[in-house]
Amino acid sequence: MVLVYKMSTKSLWLLFIFIGSSYSETYSEELFIKPLATGYVYSFFQFTVIREDDSFKHSTLFPHSLGDIIDRFHVAELNVDLTSGLWKHKSWGYPAVDAPSGAEISARFHNDTQDVDKHWYGLTNALSGLLCTSLNFINSANSYESSADRVYRYSNLPRENVCTENLTPWKKLLPCDSTRGLSSLLNSGRVHNANYHSLGIHFRPLCNAGKCKYELRQTVSLVYDSIFISFNNNYDWSLRKMFGTGLFKTCPLADYSKIYLDTSSNSSVPYLISQEPDYVLKNNIAVYNLNGIFHLSAIVPRPKIVVSELRPLLYTDRFITGFGQEYGGLVTRIYNDHKSPIIATVIENIPWFLPIYYHTLKVTSNGIRIIPKALIYKPGKGRVRIYYLEIVLELAPRSVTEISVQFDYVFLKWQEYPPDANHGFYIGSAIVKATIPRNATSLTFDKSLIIDNLNSTGDDYLICLKTENFIITLPTPDFSMPYNVICLACTVVALAFGPIHNITTKRLKLTTAKYVPGLASVAQKLYVLMETIFMLKSKKTGKPTPVKVFTPEELSYHPTLGHVSEEFMKNKGN
Amino acid sequence: MKSYFLLSFLTCANFLNIHVCLANHSNNWAVLVDTSRFWFNYRHVANVLSIYRSVKRLGIPDSQIILMVADDMACNPRNPSPATVFNNADQQLNVYGDDVEVDFRGYEVTVENFVRLLTGRLPPDTPRSKQLLTDEGSNILIYLTGHGGDGFLKFQDSEEVTSQELADALEQMWQKRRYHEIFFMIDTCQASSMYEKFYSPNILAMASSLVGEDSLSHHVDPAIGVYIIDRYTFYALKFLENVKLKSRISMKSFLGVCPKQDCISTVGVRIDLFHRDLAKVPITDFFGSVRPVELTFDFLDISNTPL
Numbered sequence: 001m002v003l004v005y006k007m008s009t010k011s012l013w014l015l016f017i018f019i020g021s022s023y024s025e026t027y028s029e030e031l032f033i034k035p036l037a038t039g040y041v042y043s044f045f046q047f048t049v050i051r052e053d054d055s056f057k058h059s060t061l062f063p064h065s066l067g068d069i070i071d072r073f074h075v076a077e078l079n080v081d082l083t084s085g086l087w088k089h090k091s092w093g094y095p096a097v098d099a100p101s102g103a104e105i106s107a108r109f110h111n112d113t114q115d116v117d118k119h120w121y122g123l124t125n126a127l128s129g130l131l132c133t134s135l136n137f138i139n140s141a142n143s144y145e146s147s148a149d150r151v152y153r154y155s156n157l158p159r160e161n162v163c164t165e166n167l168t169p170w171k172k173l174l175p176c177d178s179t180r181g182l183s184s185l186l187n188s189g190r191v192h193n194a195n196y197h198s199l200g201i202h203f204r205p206l207c208n209a210g211k212c213k214y215e216l217r218q219t220v221s222l223v224y225d226s227i228f229i230s231f232n233n234n235y236d237w238s239l240r241k242m243f244g245t246g247l248f249k250t251c252p253l254a255d256y257s258k259i260y261l262d263t264s265s266n267s268s269v270p271y272l273i274s275q276e277p278d279y280v281l282k283n284n285i286a287v288y289n290l291n292g293i294f295h296l297s298a299i300v301p302r303p304k305i306v307v308s309e310l311r312p313l314l315y316t317d318r319f320i321t322g323f324g325q326e327y328g329g330l331v332t333r334i335y336n337d338h339k340s341p342i343i344a345t346v347i348e349n350i351p352w353f354l355p356i357y358y359h360t361l362k363v364t365s366n367g368i369r370i371i372p373k374a375l376i377y378k379p380g381k382g383r384v385r386i387y388y389l390e391i392v393l394e395l396a397p398r399s400v401t402e403i404s405v406q407f408d409y410v411f412l413k414w415q416e417y418p419p420d421a422n423h424g425f426y427i428g429s430a431i432v433k434a435t436i437p438r439n440a441t442s443l444t445f446d447k448s449l450i451i452d453n454l455n456s457t458g459d460d461y462l463i464c465l466k467t468e469n470f471i472i473t474l475p476t477p478d479f480s481m482p483y484n485v486i487c488l489a490c491t492v493v494a495l496a497f498g499p500i501h502n503i504t505t506k507r508l509k510l511t512t513a514k515y516v517p518g519l520a521s522v523a524q525k526l527y528v529l530m531e532t533i534f535m536l537k538s539k540k541t542g543k544p545t546p547v548k549v550f551t552p553e554e555l556s557y558h559p560t561l562g563h564v565s566e567e568f569m570k571n572k573g574n
Numbered sequence: 575m576k577s578y579f580l581l582s583f584l585t586c587a588n589f590l591n592i593h594v595c596l597a598n599h600s601n602n603w604a605v606l607v608d609t610s611r612f613w614f615n616y617r618h619v620a621n622v623l624s625i626y627r628s629v630k631r632l633g634i635p636d637s638q639i640i641l642m643v644a645d646d647m648a649c650n651p652r653n654p655s656p657a658t659v660f661n662n663a664d665q666q667l668n669v670y671g672d673d674v675e676v677d678f679r680g681y682e683v684t685v686e687n688f689v690r691l692l693t694g695r696l697p698p699d700t701p702r703s704k705q706l707l708t709d710e711g712s713n714i715l716i717y718l719t720g721h722g723g724d725g726f727l728k729f730q731d732s733e734e735v736t737s738q739e740l741a742d743a744l745e746q747m748w749q750k751r752r753y754h755e756i757f758f759m760i761d762t763c764q765a766s767s768m769y770e771k772f773y774s775p776n777i778l779a780m781a782s783s784l785v786g787e788d789s790l791s792h793h794v795d796p797a798i799g800v801y802i803i804d805r806y807t808f809y810a811l812k813f814l815e816n817v818k819l820k821s822r823i824s825m826k827s828f829l830g831v832c833p834k835q836d837c838i839s840t841v842g843v844r845i846d847l848f849h850r851d852l853a854k855v856p857i858t859d860f861f862g863s864v865r866p867v868e869l870t871f872d873f874l875d876i877s878n879t880p881l
Contacts, residue, residue, distance in 0.1 A: 084649070122699050129701020132676050136699075163649035164657045165676040188672050192649050192656040418681055419611055419730035479732075 025051040025061045027175055029182045029254045029290075030450040034262035034443075035271070035300070036092045039227050039235045040195065043242065044096045045182055045220040046450055047174055050213055054205070061253060062216060063173035065130055070203060073123040076151070077108040078203040080127060080135075082162045082170075085196035085223070086468060089315040096445040097219050099198045100429035100466035103133055103160035109151040116145070120153045131201075132165040144349055144388050147376045154349075158426035158469040162199065164188035170199050173218060181251030182259075182290075185243040186220060196223040206448065215448050226300070238274075238297030247294040257290040260450060262443070271300040285454055313338040313440045314395075316432050318467040321404075325475045330356070331404045332430050332467060336395035343373070344395050344434040346403060350387040351427065352380045353410050353474065360406035363391065366399050395434075409474055417476060424471040432465040598850075599754045600711030602863040604629045605691065607642040609683060609720030609729045616800045617791050619647040620659050621719040621761055621807040623669040628814035629715060630671075632862030640691060640706055642678040644720075644730050654797055661803050661811055663795040669811075677703050685735045692743045694752060710751040715759070715860045719807065722762035724785055725771075741771035748774040755848070757825075757860040761806045763788045766842030778848040780829060782806035783839035790838050805837045817857055819864060826852040 032044040049061045056067025070078065081099035107123055109116055120143065128135035134157065143155035167188050171178045178184055191197055200219040205212045226237040240246050250257045261273065264284040274297045277286030288294065314336055321329035330350070336342050350356055358379070363372055373392045380387035395401050438444060438461045446461065447453045478484075606629075608622035626641055648657050648670045659670040678687060690696050691706050708714060720727055726734040747753050758779040760768050765781030772779060782789040782804070791801035792808040803811075809832040817823055829852065832841050845852065858864045 125699035126701050129677075129703040132679070132703075134680055134682055136701075137681070159680075161646040161649055161680070163646055164670065164672065165674050165679070168673045168675055188657040189655070419732040 024053075025049060025059065027061045027251075027254050028449060029251055029257040030260070031182050031185075031258075032096070032260045032262070032450050033296075035226075035237070035265050035298070036223070037265075038091060039225060039300075040092065041224050041226050041237045041242065042092065042095070043220075043222045043224075044450075045186070045222075046096070047183065047218040048449055049175070049216045050206075050448060052213055054212065054214055061175045062214075066173055066201070066203075066216070069123065069126045069130065073119045073126065074110045074113045075107055075119075075123060075203070076110050076205060078123075078201065079106045080104070080131070080201045081198055082131070082133060082160065082166050082200075083196075083198035084162045084192070085194070085198075087196055087223075087466075089312055089465060092223070093312050094441055094443070094463060094465075095198075095221055096443070096450075097198065097200050097202070097221060098464050098466050099200065099221075100156060100158065101469050102156060102158035102426070102428065103135060103162075104156040104466075105135060105138070106152070106154040108149065109153075111151055113151055116151055116153065124155070131169050134160055140385060141352055141383055142386065144378075144386055147378075147388075147390055156349075156428040158428040162197065163192060166199060167191060170201070170218065173201070175253045176251035180249045181254060181257060182247070183251075184249070185239065185245060185247065187244050190242065190244045191220070191222060194222040194224050195228075197221065217448070234302055235271075235300035236298060237300070239295060240297070247290065248292075250290045250292065258451065259288040259290060259294070259296065260454065261286040261288070261296070271298050273298050281454055287451075311337055313436050314342060314344070314432070314434055314463065314465065316430075316465050316467045318430060318470070320470055320472065322406075325409050325473065327406060327408060328472070329360075329404055329406050330354075331402060334393070334395060334401045334403075334432060336397065336399050336401070338436070338440065339397050341397055342395045342434050342436060344393050344432055346389075346391045346393065347431040347433075348387075348389040348391075348403075348405075349428060349430070350380070350389070350407070351425075352382050352384065352386060353412060353425065354387070354407045354427065354472070355380065355410060356387050356389075356405045356407045358405075360404075361389075362404050363393065363401065364404075365396050365401045370401075409472070411475055411477075414477065417479075421474070421476045421479075424473045427470050427472060429466040429469050432467065433462065434465075435460045435462050437461070599713040599859065601708070602634050602638065602713050602715075602860070603706060603708050604634055604639045604715040604717070605642075605706060606639065606715075606717045607683070607688060607719070608644055609642075609718065609727060611645040611730045613645075613647070613650060613652050614800050615645070615721075616647050616659075616798060617803050618719045619643055619645065620661050620669060620803045622717065623659050623671075623674070624661050624803070624807050624811040625715075625717045625759075625814075626674070627667075627669045627671060628811060628817075629861050632814075632817065632819060632858060634861075634863045636675045637703065638863070639675075640677050640704070641675065642683045642688065643676050644680065644683040646680065652799075660795065660798075661808065663793060663797075663802065665795075665797075667815075675703070681730075683730060685729050685733050685739075688729070688735065689739065689743050692752075693746045694750065706752070708747075708752045711754050712752070713860055714753050714756045716756060717759045717761075718768070719761040719804070722760075722764060722768065724764045725767045727760070727762055727768060737768045737771040740768060741773060744772060744777065745774045748776075755859070759810075761789055761804050765789060766844075769842075769844050772844070772847060775847055776849065777844075778825065778852075779842075779844040781842040782832070782837065784842045787839040806832050806839070806841065809836050814861065817861065819858065819862060821857075823857045824853050825855040825857055825860070828857050 026049070028048050030046045034042045036042050051059065051062050056062060056064070056071045059067055069075070081097065081104045083099040083101050083104070086101055087095050087098065105124065105127070107120065109119055113119055121138070124135045124138040127133070137157060138155045142157070143153055146152040146154070167186065171183055171186065174183050176183060178186060198221040202217040202219065204215055206215050224237070224242050226235045227233060229241045230236045261277070262284065263286055273286065274295065275288065278289050279287050281287055288296070314334065316335070317333040319331055321331055332346065332348065334344060334346070358377060363370055373394055376390040378388040391403060393401060438458050441461060443453065444456055444461045445453050447456055606622050606626050608618045610618040622641070622643060626639065629639060630636065647653060648659050657670065658668045661667050661669050691704070694706060696705060718727060720729070722728060725737045728734045744756065753776070755776045756778070758769055758777055761782040763783060764785050764787065765783045767785045769779035769781060790805050792803045792805045794800065795802045813828065813831045829843050834840055
């Protein structure tokens, strides 16, 4: 059996080579490491497959399971991100891929797609099976279509957690799985121990003069606290400390594997790197070509003062206001630190169970009320549609722009509450899109490969910021109330029914009881006892005491006792 | 190169002379359900993952295991070691593993989804990994764990499946020829009440406790802070860890897996619906996926075999 198996794998390999020759696909593995301010280390993995053919019937490197889904649901562009943690723009700058906590998915379908919604729900269901996520919860009540683009759909599920069951199928999409190459660094225990981790799948066409290529980028963003991962309470970091393993073999299917290390923070906090780079890009990016065993570590002296890097030009802040469980407010702040104005688009998607009052919408810049350049508002509808708010703003130089709106907390139907309703309800992030000058950020990530991004020049760079999620407590009913009501009602009924039933169905009658008070009763009991012991041994059973039942005629009336027997009255008279 | 490829293919085909033994079933499936949410029910997730680990180790592929886990314990912020679920305070065995695939998770674990999964009455968009694609040759292991009572099993503390509903679902499966044999295992309080209503043939059922008894947990891990596994599943896993793919351990010995001094509750078994001699049923008929293959070194003429 072993022999047979060996032979068949060999022939399979040959089969691969035959098919592979006719389709052009390239694959590259890259890892970008950047030490962030305050001792954090950002590592960004990118596995890129680029192919020239958009029919996914045959492929060698492009994952079949994903190709089938893309084909079947007419997908032109797809972004899926599964994230845990919050990216702190203010202190960390911009990430390569900005994703809010939870699951986020957006897709653009082919322009000729007829029933876009049907394809959208089909796509999310298929991806939920592929990635072990609950993307099948996406419906019209938590997704929206772009105001400008008929074939674009977006949704996020802020409650979605990310764990090994998502990483496993994600890794299976890679040509080398996790056995070789950079993906062997992705051990579930380490990935999910990061302060911020995000898995992504990004598919898009790259068209140039009518000729298209198709790019699939699988990305992982990880942020580790170097104090937490180093045991000596210092800022040192290494591949082994972060990922629990070194790098042993490169993936033979990759056209190239590279590691880039951003050393731009070396100017403020100089640190030592264990390996000499193969070459240096733009004076501050160390590049390592991988071919075999590789290890990288850095010794970072503990700085006396932690110097935060250049603040990003644009960052956001979002929170809720108000108290109690009746009314609340939602505030989104956008900080522009640039010396010239920036045009930004803010998209708020607010779930239907948080109905907003449009008339309370207020946009202020440095405290002065302004009028947005454009505003699109689609009111929500209970259980069917979100409240969609798209605002185009001109952010004044060095300003804080604040968008605020009031909302109601609503009661849901009893069955609509999740099993852990008291945990609260998650509200997804808002999106802020803006074009900033390319030189205003140290790194840009809009090209296919990281190396192209590092080399890129140009004028503008489109950034897409995702704000914080937040959690609200909707007024939750007391779920044990029906039970309590049943218990209480039953008690009341039982208490009421018993006496009423007795009163209406039974007649009270008085009989005389044999009653001898005091010493005499003891004597009588003794007598009875003696009688049973001495005299009546043969009589096993005692004589039943005859109870005299009186007819109403026999009864006579006593002023305090009511109807009593005549005998009683006679005795009393005596 | 092409000729070499053809040659190798032919050689390969010559070797592919396989006699399939007359097995009673043709494929194995497992439906493993944890119905409890919240951190203090960590043990139920450990229970279901213990069985998941065993069936996967014994050869049932992930595509044929439907795993339902109602809460995220592995990556829960309260878990001191993320992406792990241990069956023992000594933390030797991470039952969550490094390549787990959870098919239904969180709010997806509902009575409706469970019954739909069993009976195959699913919405048209349901992905393959969320379907029980069994046929009349399938042996199915059904394992349930959670909080239950006399005649019901709670799902996520908000709804429950009754024993009658479960029995009817299984009967529907039988009528639709969706199984060959079922081994039904349940670890919950008053567990045996869940199989008492079964009336479909070829079901072997086992429960961690009889009606009127509680199923008890095994021990606390002070680092995790809660009970980490139930007694019945703890001993079942201990037993299954010693089962190898080729071992001839019978179902009969598995039924004695947790004697009363270990479980404290009495393990209930129902065999009247099952028509084979339990001593002759290998445990891998339900917990593993063993293809009975016999090798021959004789040449076989495949020229007339349709490809």
